[in-house]
Amino acid sequence: MVDFDGRFVIPGLWDEHVHMTQWALAAGRVDLSGAASAREAAAVVGSHLDQQRSARTEQGDDGGPTLVGVGFRDAGWGDMPSLELLDGATGGVPTALISHDLHCVWLNSAAAARYGVTVGPDGLLREDPAFELTRELGRFPDEAVDAMVSDAGRAAAARGVVGIVDFEMVWNRDPWLRRIAAGFDSLRVDAGVYPQDLDRAVGEGMRTGQLIPGGGGLLRVGPLKVLIDGSLNTRTAFCVDPYPNGGHGLLTVSEGELLELLLKARAAGFVPAVHAIGDGANEVALNAFAAAGIGGRIEHAQFVRQQDFVRFGGLGLTASVQPAHALDDRDAADSNWSGRTERAFPLRSLLDAGATLALGSDAPVAPLEPWTAMSAATTRARGDGRGPWHPEQALTRQEALAASSRGRRRISVGDPADVVVLDADPLVVSDEGFAAMPVAATMLAGRFTHGGRI
Secondary structure (H helix, E strand, O other): OOOOOOOEEEEOEEEEEEOHHHHHHHOOOEEOOOOOOHHHHHHHHHHHHHHHHHHOOOOOOOOOOOEEEEEEOHHHOOOOOOHHHHHHHHOOOOEEEEEOOOOEEEEOHHHHHHHOOOOOOOOEEEOHHHHHHHHHHOOOOHHHHHHHHHHHHHHHHOOOEEEEEEOOOOOOHHHHHHHHHOOOOOOEEEEEEOHHHHHHHHHOOOOOOOEOOOOOOOEEEEEEEEEOEOOOOOOOOOOOOOOOOOOOOOEOOOHHHHHHHHHHHHHHOOOEEEEEOOHHHHHHHHHHHHHHOOOEEEEEOOEOOHHHHHHHHHOOEEEEEOOHHHHHOHHHHHHHOOOOHHHEOOHHHHHHOOOEEEEOOOEOOOOOOHHHHHHHHHHOOOOOOOOOOOHHHOOOHHHHHHHOOOOOOOOOOOOOOOEEEEOOOOOOOOHHHHHOOOEEEEEEOOEEEEOOOO
16 A cells, blocks of 8 residues: 555556657757757857867867757758858867757768768758668667666656657667666666568567567567658658648658558558658558558658548547647748648547547657646647647647546556656646646556655
């Protein structure tokens, strides 16, 4: 028996879309999220280098570390990234800046040379080349990365998180087995698989939902993650209508190719999780799911045609959505999807159409912080002086809590003892209190992962 002294108890919270290694690494990188222009982002980097100059060699000594920044949002900038601008700010120190959506990396000449990549006058890599370089930038000794992941896991548990779906773009089973063997025990982890590793996973008898031996009862095989388009910030999300500057974005997997993958997933016991942001990409994903006769998840579903909402429910799909993105990207959406944003980040429309909602962060795109996500979902606003953005798409708090706890609306006998203890009633506290909800304790399988002295 544990006496919680009259506090409020809810089911344990899940973040349904995380890139855990990237999230852990972000804490030690230069934060560019506040930069309102390319010139301002370059100035932030230059200022950081000035502060660190005594610890760095001058003018391009290849023995020095690469400076990595994260979180820039160029979709709303009035100027554009350029190789010349970043070269001028960095003085030859290899520098790589990762956009907030992870779909773009801005390099200076020294970094391009160090990593053997070719960039144009804008200094940008997009999509697959950006993903490949981002993985390279994350190569540190296993012990160092695992320590950062452990810190991130404890921080998540302190906010009521009991589990994550990790979509790190690697063969993800083995790093998690290593971490758990070394003592990681803060979270349950569903480790996603990518198409390039599907044959290996099938050959080893893996399937979605399977407990992985050696995982301490915490590690399971996650979904099959398939990216079929890009992102809004990078203007590569595949859309029916053109962007203001032309082009429809990128469809990186054709409908036929996606159907083939879904059929393979069905045969192998994998739940597909299809990344689709633009309305064109969502149409392609829905068509493929219908043709394959399989359920699954659409990750993001940020922009959906009105006639396609009902198909989510009819096909029994889960919409894995990240509500904080609606507020982070509202200006980019207003600019690039002008006149159509009533169907952007459409949480209410998806839920009313019968989709199952699963809330997450896409950390490091947004913080691994469930109360930030639920606050964005319920208020469609943040404290920046602007009113709610399309409040008709908001969820109730009960709906947001259920979508953050895998549909659990109550704690019942027979459930895993994954529970969160709160110092305030989440259904009546103010909006500000809800966003900053005080978590007194978190229990995972009946074991305290936070607040054990309650």
